[in-house]
Amino acid sequence: MAARRLRIHGRVQGVxxxxxxxxTARSLGLSGWVRNRMDGTVEAVVAGSAEDIRRFIALAHDGPPAARVSHIEEREETESGFDGFQQRATE
Structure with a gap:
């Protein structure tokens, strides 16, 4: 089990x-969470197999049709023990 924290930049809010x-995370069997950030980015923590996380990150560079991702920051994450995947409040 691996986990990554992602910060997605670009036109990613309101889309x-x-x-x-x-x-997408649920379809890949990943757990974790996602939320908007006050600075206009989207933050997510995804946990699961390293292969599924890599696949998710590759897909996240495109996102939904109206999104325009400029770049994704990623780092290892120690938070774990998620029950499914959920959306969290903006922070």
Whole structure:
């Protein structure tokens, strides 16, 4: 089991990016969470197999049709023990 914290930059708010993230993560069997940030980015923590996380990150560079991702910051994450995948409140 691995986990990554992602910060997605670009046109990612107001384009259903969180809904897309939740659906895509669940379809890959990942757990974790996603939320908007006050600075206009989207933050997510995804946990699961390293292969599924890599696949998710590759897909996240495109996101939903209206999104325009400029770049994704990623780092290892120690938070774990998620029950499914959920959306969290903006922070």
């Amino acid at each position: 259903c990016y969180r809904d897309w993230t939740e659906r």
